Amino acid sequence: MSAAMDTESTYSGYSHYSGHSKKAHRQGRDRHKSPRSKDGSRSEKSVTIQTPPAEPLLGNDASRAEEGQDDNWGETTTAITGTSEHSISQEDIARISKDLEDSVGLDCKRYLGLTVAAVLGLLVFLTPIAFILLPQILWRDDLEPCGTVCEGLFISVAFKLLILLIGTWALFFRQPKADLPRVFVFRALLLVLIFLFVFSYWLFYGVRILDSKDTNYQGIVQYAVSLVDALLFIHYLAIVLLELRQLQPMFTVKVVRSTDGESRYYSLGHLSIQRAALVVLENYYRDFTVYNPALLTASKSRAAKHMAGLKVYNVDGPGNNASGQSRAMIAAAARRRDSSHNELYYEEADHERRVRKRRARLVVAVEEAFTHIKRLQAEEQQKAPGEMMDPREAAQAIFPSMARALQKYLRTTRQQQYHSMESILQHLSFCITNNMTPKAFLERYLNPGPTLQYDRDRWFSKQWTLVSEEAVTSSLQDDVVFVLKCLDFSLVVNVKKIPFIKLSEEFIDPKSHKFVLRLQSETSV
Amino acid sequence: SYLISFSFQQRIEIHKLRQGDNLLLGFSIGGGIDQDPTQNPFSEDKTDKGIYVTRVTAGGPAEVAGLQVGDKIMQVNGWDMTMVTHDQARKRLTKRNEEVVRLLVTRQSLQKAVQQSMMS
Numbered sequence: 001m002s003a004a005m006d007t008e009s010t011y012s013g014y015s016h017y018s019g020h021s022k023k024a025h026r027q028g029r030d031r032h033k034s035p036r037s038k039d040g041s042r043s044e045k046s047v048t049i050q051t052p053p054a055e056p057l058l059g060n061d062a063s064r065a066e067e068g069q070d071d072n073w074g075e076t077t078t079a080i081t082g083t084s085e086h087s088i089s090q091e092d093i094a095r096i097s098k099d100l101e102d103s104v105g106l107d108c109k110r111y112l113g114l115t116v117a118a119v120l121g122l123l124v125f126l127t128p129i130a131f132i133l134l135p136q137i138l139w140r141d142d143l144e145p146c147g148t149v150c151e152g153l154f155i156s157v158a159f160k161l162l163i164l165l166i167g168t169w170a171l172f173f174r175q176p177k178a179d180l181p182r183v184f185v186f187r188a189l190l191l192v193l194i195f196l197f198v199f200s201y202w203l204f205y206g207v208r209i210l211d212s213k214d215t216n217y218q219g220i221v222q223y224a225v226s227l228v229d230a231l232l233f234i235h236y237l238a239i240v241l242l243e244l245r246q247l248q249p250m251f252t253v254k255v256v257r258s259t260d261g262e263s264r265y266y267s268l269g270h271l272s273i274q275r276a277a278l279v280v281l282e283n284y285y286r287d288f289t290v291y292n293p294a295l296l297t298a299s300k301s302r303a304a305k306h307m308a309g310l311k312v313y314n315v316d317g318p319g320n321n322a323s324g325q326s327r328a329m330i331a332a333a334a335r336r337r338d339s340s341h342n343e344l345y346y347e348e349a350d351h352e353r354r355v356r357k358r359r360a361r362l363v364v365a366v367e368e369a370f371t372h373i374k375r376l377q378a379e380e381q382q383k384a385p386g387e388m389m390d391p392r393e394a395a396q397a398i399f400p401s402m403a404r405a406l407q408k409y410l411r412t413t414r415q416q417q418y419h420s421m422e423s424i425l426q427h428l429s430f431c432i433t434n435n436m437t438p439k440a441f442l443e444r445y446l447n448p449g450p451t452l453q454y455d456r457d458r459w460f461s462k463q464w465t466l467v468s469e470e471a472v473t474s475s476l477q478d479d480v481v482f483v484l485k486c487l488d489f490s491l492v493v494n495v496k497k498i499p500f501i502k503l504s505e506e507f508i509d510p511k512s513h514k515f516v517l518r519l520q521s522e523t524s525v
Numbered sequence: 526s527y528l529i530s531f532s533f534q535q536r537i538e539i540h541k542l543r544q545g546d547n548l549l550l551g552f553s554i555g556g557g558i559d560q561d562p563t564q565n566p567f568s569e570d571k572t573d574k575g576i577y578v579t580r581v582t583a584g585g586p587a588e589v590a591g592l593q594v595g596d597k598i599m600q601v602n603g604w605d606m607t608m609v610t611h612d613q614a615r616k617r618l619t620k621r622n623e624e625v626v627r628l629l630v631t632r633q634s635l636q637k638a639v640q641q642s643m644m645s
Contacts, residue, residue, distance in 0.1 A: 518560075518561035518564075519559070519560050519561060520555060520560055520561050520564040520565070521555070521560065521611055522553050522554070522555045522579050522580070523553060523554055523555075523611065523615050524552070524553040524554075524580070524582075525549075525550045525552065525553070525554060525615060525618045525619050
């Protein structure tokens with residue numbers, strides 16, 4: 001067992017090392033491209049690595065060699081389309097096994113749903129107009145003349161249809177921001193309701209009016225008006241079910257990231273599990289600091305050392321039970337005089353001091369660099385045209401004096417992957433343009449920010465899987481736990497109901513605030 | 526063996542010391558019905574508003590007479606001191622025409638009681 005653990009730690013060590021070599025070459029272009037990202041933007045470029053899929057360690061070497069050769073491999077390599085759903089990193093080469101049918105199936109489902117809804121919507125919208133026009137077309141001469149009342153009804157139908165159109169546009173015509181695993185129950189219910197409703201109206205119309213050629217035109221127009229009224233009420237129902245019901249907070253949700261324990265709390269209303277997962281993910285990109293695998297290597301190496309220190313030999317033959325073995329190992333580990341806690345303490349103190357020192361150097365360097373730049377006022381701009389620089393050039397001029405300190409700081413805090421020289425220059429010219437102080441410029445580098453702040457390629461988290469013991473369309477309950485897994489880490493979500501609050505009232509008369517002096521004096525006699 | 530706490534009464538006769546124009550007794554009092562009983566460190570019952578001895582000057586007339594810190598003064602020359610204000614207590618103790626005051630005090634005491642069986 002220890003041999004496997006050793007291999008695993010070596011393996012992750014590999015990927016860490018290759019991460020460093022990556023930085024040497026490129027500015028931010030690497031293999032973390034996924035063509036189908038969550039927000040619906042679709043690029044036709046599907047990109048991955050052409051390696052034999054079943055050899056983890058050898059595959060590592062081959063891809064590293066390939067990296068060094070071709071800078072434009074992103075554009076020129078053809079894809080194994082099955083893997084285009086994932087964001088591929090070095091570790092994932094061994095895990096390429098996604099099915100082609102899955103990706104095709106999901107898309108079909110989404111498009112199907114949209115088409116059905118669109119067709120139904122069009123049908124529903126044209127129905128009242130058809131109800132009004134058909135008698136005119138088919139048996140115009142037999143119709144009773146219908147004066148101002150009908151004209152009034154025509155106007156009201158027209159405006160109600162307009163309102164319905166605007167309302168439907170506002171409510172439903174939005175760019176889909178996510179691709180959920182199961183169908184959205186309320187939407188499906190509403191579609192079914194609308195379909196049944198319109199179907200029954202058509203049935204009635206066909207039988208009672210078309211077949212018998214009813215001559216009471218006013219009645220027909222009023223029938224059409226009642227349809228439009230009912231449609232408006234269904235629209236109201238849609239608003240309440242889809243938008244209003246989940247606004248009132250009923251549950252508090254705790255989200256914990258599995259790799260480093262970072263946690264947040266959110267308030268949610270009545271939602272299904274998949275919609276709650278969607279809310280959590282939307283907030284994840286804004287609230288959680290970016291996932292940095294480089295920060296986890298220390299604890300992984302400690303874990304490997306713990307396991308490597310104890311080797312268990314099976315002397316009793318294959319019949320030995322595994323649980324007895326593991327218990328013996330844990331007991332032996334507890335008895336062993338382990339000084340790793342000491343190491344951890346000193347290592348952390350050391351690291352803290354190093355970071356602080358580098359940070360001080362960085363702040364001083366940046367402050368000094370910023371003093372070299374001065375904004376020219378309008379009058380001054382005519383006076384010295386030769387020396388004027390635009391923000392980009394100004395940034396490039398002062399960048400070298402702070403580059404070294406910044407790079408050292410980023411290396412110490414293991415953030416160097418997230419900031420390329422180009423991005424730093426861009427940020428610097430942005431800060432210069434907007435009159436920001438050195439501290440404002442540094443804010444982005446001193447603390448790791450939320451995932452959204454960084455380049456898409458460094459996200460490590462674009463394809464999510466919802467793992468849940470209950471059906472994902474069931475609504476949230478107290479003590480529900482579900483996990484949002486992406487390839488490198490997972491978010492464990494724990495749902496708790498907000499307690500029923502019993503609030504009572506107590507009236508205090510403002511005149512009842514009275515006080516006495518409480519003394520304790522001591523007198524000598 | 527274990528400790529028993531009990532209170533006993535003691536009669537103490539203090540002869541005032543004349544210092545210039547004043548007659549000193551050599552101790553300080555605290556407490557009174559107009560004071561805060563919860564701040565009294567010597568009382569067992571924190572609602573007790575009686576007069577307590579808070580300090581005894583070394584070598585003074587009170588110490589010589591046997592008064593101790595923490596004693597509760599019940600009577601002074603026959604006057605009751607359990608329901609008086611702080612100032613009234615002071616006045617009763619510092620009457621100019623009295624040279625001797627006879628106090629009735631209550632004292633808490635902790636004594637070790639030895640088990641009978643061990644003696645026999």
